Amino acid sequence: MKRGNLKYNQRPKAAAVLGSKVPAVLNPTDDDISLMLAAQCHIGSKSCESAMLPYVWKRRADGSSGL
Numbered sequence: 001m002k003r004g005n006l007k008y009n010q011r012p013k014a015a016a017v018l019g020s021k022v023p024a025v026l027n028p029t030d031d032d033i034s035l036m037l038a039a040q041c042h043i044g045s046k047s048c049e050s051a052m053l054p055y056v057w058k059r060r061a062d063g064s065s066g067l
Contacts, residue, residue: 042066 036042044065048056057066 043060044052044056046063046065048065052065059065
């Protein structure tokens with residue numbers, strides 16, 4: 001599945017899409033990413049709606065999706 005010139009698992013950078021409308025304070029830091037990984041925010045459920053497919057990176061052996 002392709003959207004424009006991007007493959008389904010590639011997304012444009014937020015700054016490229018939104019330009020300068022995003023305040024710099026919203027850029028994630030290394031600590032932010034570490035906390036999200038520790039909280040397992042990137043692990044989705046076993047069921048996946050078709051609208052979420054562009055955001056699924058891969059599936060684990062138990063069927064859970066990685067976002």
